[in-house]
Amino acid sequence: xxxxxxxxxxxxxxxxxxxxxxxxxxxxxxxxxxxxxxxxxxxxxxxxxxxxxxxxxxxxxxxxxxxxxxxxxxxxxxxxxxxxxxxxxxxxxxxxxxxxxxxxxxxxxxxxxxxxxxxxxxxxxxxxxxxxxxxxxxxxxxxxxxxxxxxxxxxxxxxxxxxxxxxxxxxxxxxxxxxxxxxxxxxxxxxxxxxxxxxxxxxxxxxxxxxxxxxxxxxxxxxxxxxxxxxxxxxxxx
Amino acid sequence: xxxxxxxxxxxxxxxxxxxxxxxxxxxxxxxxxxxxxxxxxxxxxxxxxxxxxxxxxxxxxxxxxxxxxxxxxxxxxxxxxxxxxxxxxxxxxxxxxxxxxxxxxxxxxxxxxxxxxxxxxxxxxxxxxxxxxxxxxxxxxxxxxxxxxxxxxxxxxxxxxxxxxxxxxxxxxxxxxxxxxxxxxxxxxxxxxxxxxxxxxxxxxxxxxxxxxxxxxxxxxxxxxxxxxxxxxxxxxx
DNA sequence: TGGGATTTGTTCGTATGTATT
DNA sequence: GAATACATACGAACAAATCCC
Numbered sequence: 001x002x003x004x005x006x007x008x009x010x011x012x013x014x015x016x017x018x019x020x021x022x023x024x025x026x027x028x029x030x031x032x033x034x035x036x037x038x039x040x041x042x043x044x045x046x047x048x049x050x051x052x053x054x055x056x057x058x059x060x061x062x063x064x065x066x067x068x069x070x071x072x073x074x075x076x077x078x079x080x081x082x083x084x085x086x087x088x089x090x091x092x093x094x095x096x097x098x099x100x101x102x103x104x105x106x107x108x109x110x111x112x113x114x115x116x117x118x119x120x121x122x123x124x125x126x127x128x129x130x131x132x133x134x135x136x137x138x139x140x141x142x143x144x145x146x147x148x149x150x151x152x153x154x155x156x157x158x159x160x161x162x163x164x165x166x167x168x169x170x171x172x173x174x175x176x177x178x179x180x181x182x183x184x185x186x187x188x189x190x191x192x193x194x195x196x197x198x199x200x201x202x203x204x205x206x207x208x209x210x211x212x213x214x215x216x217x218x219x220x221x222x223x224x225x226x227x228x229x230x231x232x233x234x235x236x237x238x
Numbered sequence: 239x240x241x242x243x244x245x246x247x248x249x250x251x252x253x254x255x256x257x258x259x260x261x262x263x264x265x266x267x268x269x270x271x272x273x274x275x276x277x278x279x280x281x282x283x284x285x286x287x288x289x290x291x292x293x294x295x296x297x298x299x300x301x302x303x304x305x306x307x308x309x310x311x312x313x314x315x316x317x318x319x320x321x322x323x324x325x326x327x328x329x330x331x332x333x334x335x336x337x338x339x340x341x342x343x344x345x346x347x348x349x350x351x352x353x354x355x356x357x358x359x360x361x362x363x364x365x366x367x368x369x370x371x372x373x374x375x376x377x378x379x380x381x382x383x384x385x386x387x388x389x390x391x392x393x394x395x396x397x398x399x400x401x402x403x404x405x406x407x408x409x410x411x412x413x414x415x416x417x418x419x420x421x422x423x424x425x426x427x428x429x430x431x432x433x434x435x436x437x438x439x440x441x442x443x444x445x446x447x448x449x450x451x452x453x454x455x456x457x458x459x460x461x462x463x464x465x466x467x468x469x470x471x472x473x474x475x476x
Numbered sequence: 477t478g479g480g481a482t483t484t485g486t487t488c489g490t491a492t493g494t495a496t497t
Numbered sequence: 498g499a500a501t502a503c504a505t506a507c508g509a510a511c512a513a514a515t516c517c518c
Contacts, residue, residue: 035483046508047484055290059297061387068484068514083387086332090388094328149299149321149398150328153391160387273504284487285505306493306505 012049015039016056023062023073024135024159025128026166030075034063061160074163078212081164085208088157089201092138095154096196098145100188107144108189114140115181122178134177135162161207169211180206250287253277254294261300261311262373262397263366264404268313272301299398312401316450319402323446326395327439330376333392334434336383338426345382346427352378353419360416372415373400399445407449418444 019039022028034054036047043050054071057063061084065071076084099107114137121130135158142154180203187196257277260266272292274285281288292309295301299322303309314322337345352375359368373396380392418441425434 037483048507051484052293055293056297059294069516070483080387083385086336086385087329087388087391090328090332091325094324098324147321147324149318150325153325275504286486286488289505304494304505307495308504 011043011045012052015043015045015050016053018043019053019057020060020062020159023057024162024166025132028073030073030163030167032073033070034072035070060156062163076160076164076167078168081161081168081212082208084157084160084164085204088154088161089204091150091154091157092141092200092204093197095138095142095145095150096184096188096200097193098147098150099141100191100193100196102144102146103188103191108185110144111137111140111181111185115178115185118178118181131162131165137181165207165211176206176210177203249281249283250290253281253283253288254291256281257291257295258298258300258397261295262400262404263370266311268311268401268405270311271308272310273308298394300401314398314402314405316406319399319406319450320446322395322398322402323442326392326399327442329388329392329395330379330438330442331435333376333380333383333388334422334426334438335431336385336388337379338429338431338434340382340384341426341429346423348382349375349378349419349423353416353423356416356419369400369403375419403445403449414444414448415441 019028019034028034036050036054039050039053040047054063054065058065058071061076061080062074063071064074114133118130118133118137121133138158139151139155142151145151180199184196184199184203187199257266257272266272274288274292277288277291278285292301292303296303296309299314299318300312301309302312352371356368356371356375359371376396377389377393380389383389418437422434422437422441425437
C-alpha cells in the first residue's frame with residue numbers, strides 16, 4: 001500500500017504517457033530507435049506492455065513500427081505535415097463553432113486564466129512549458145465543446161502536429177500565439193461563429209507557416225546535389 | 239505457397255478486418271461477448287494477436303473492453319451517437335471542400351460508376367451490400383482529397399457511425415442516400431465549395447435523423463420507471 | 477560477404493480478478 | 498453469502514529475422 005507502489009498496476013499507461021511526452025518535447029529525436037527490451041527495463045515492465053504502448057503511439061503517428069525492425073520515433077514528411085495541419089484545421093474550426101454557440105462567462109474566465117499562465121511562462125523564457133501550455137489551450141477549447149469524441153480527435157492530431165513542429169520548426173515557433181489566442185476569445189465572446197472559425201483557421205495556418213515556411217527543404221536527392229556540380233550528365237561520349 | 243496459406247503471416251490483421259466487418263454489418267449484435275480464447279480458436283491464432291485486434295477495435299469505438307471482463311461489441315449511447323455524427327460532419331465538410339477544389343472529369347466518372355453500383359444493389363434488394371456501398375462512397379470521396387490522414391479519419395468515423403446506424407437505425411435507413419449523392423456530384427461539378435459543403439452537411443444530418451429520429455428512447459432508468467408508479471418516493475414514515 | 481549477437485514475433489503458463497450458482 | 502468456474506492480465510521462453518562487425 002506504499003505510495004511508491006501507486007502505479008504498480010498501470011505502468012503500461014505510464015510508459016505510453018512518458019514516451020508521448022518525450023517525443024512531443026523532442027527529447028527523443030525522430031529516427032531514434034525504441035527497443036522494446038530497453039524500454040521494458042527502464043519502466044520496469046515486461047515487453048508485453050511496452051508493445052501495447054508502442055502500438056498505440058504508432059496509431060497516433062508518433063512512432064513508426066517496421067515489420068520486424070525496432071520501432072523508431074516517427075519522422076513526418078513535409079507532405080504528412082501538411083495533411084495533418086489540414087485535418088487539424090477542419091477539427092478546430094468545428095471546435096470554434098461549438099464553443100461560440102455555448103459561450104459563457106465561466107468559460108471566458110477559464111481561458112483567460114490559462115492564457116495568463118502562457119504569458120508568464122513565455123516571459124520567464126520557459127520554452128518547453130510555453131509550448132506545452134500552447135497546446136493545452138487547444139485541448140481546453142475542445143473540452144468546452146462537451147463532445148468527448150471531438151476532444152479525443154483534437155488531442156490526437158495535436159500530438160501529430162506538435163511532433164511536426166519539433167521536427168521541422170524553429171526555436172520559438174509560438175511567438176505570436178498568445179495574441180492570436182486572445183483574439184479568438186474576443187470573437188467567441190461576440191458569439192460570432194463564422195468569425196471564430198476564421199480566426200482559428202488563420203491561427204493554425206500561422207502556426208503551420210511558422211513551423212514549415214523557413215524549414216530547410218527536404219534533403220535533396222543525391223542525384224540533385226551532384227547535378228549542381230556536373231550540370232548536364234554528360235551523354236555517353238561521342 | 240498454397241493459396242490457402244496466403245494469410246499465414248498476418249492472421250491478426252485478418253481477425254481485425256473480419257470482426258470489423260461483422261460488427262458493422264450487425265452480424266455481431268451490440269453487447270455480444272467476444273472472449274479472446276474463442277476468437278483465437280476460430281481464427282487459428284493465439285490470444286496475443288486477438289488482444290491486439292480487440293485493442294484496435296476498441297480505439298475505434300467498435301468494442302468495449304472492460305478491465306478484466308470480456309470485450310463486448312460496443313453499444314453506443316444516444317449521446318455518443320450525436321458526438322460521432324458531429325465529428326463526421328466536420329471531417330466530411332472538409333472532404334467536400336477539397337474535392338471540389340480538385341475536381342476533374344475522371345473523378346466524376348469514378349463516382350458515377352460507384353453510384354450505379356449502389357443503385358443496382360438497392361434495386362436488387364441487396365440490403366447489406368447497399369449499405370456497404372453507401373459507406374464506400376464516402377471513403378472514395380475521402381480518397382479523392384489526396385490527404386491520406388483525412389481518409390483514415392473518415393474511415394474510422396464511418397465505422398463508428400455505421401455501427402450506430404445498425405444499433406439505433408431502422409431497416410432501410412439509406413433510402414434517399416442515392417439522390418443525395420447525386421446532388422453532391424452536381425455541386426462538385428460546379429466547383430462550388432460552399433454548396434458542396436452544405437450538401438454534405440445536410441446529407442449527414444439526414445442520415446443521422448433517419449438513424450436516430452424514430453429510435454426508441456434509451457431504456458429508462460429503473461428509478462424513472464418506478465417514479466411513474468410511485469410519484470414521490472415516500473419520505474421515511476412520519 | 478558472412479557469422480554472431482541482438483531484437484522481434486509468437487505462444488504458453490501462472491496469478492488475479494469477476495461473474496455465477 | 499460463499500465457493501466454484503471462467504476469462505483476462507502479465508510475464509517468461511522459444512524460434513525466426515535483423516543488424517553489426
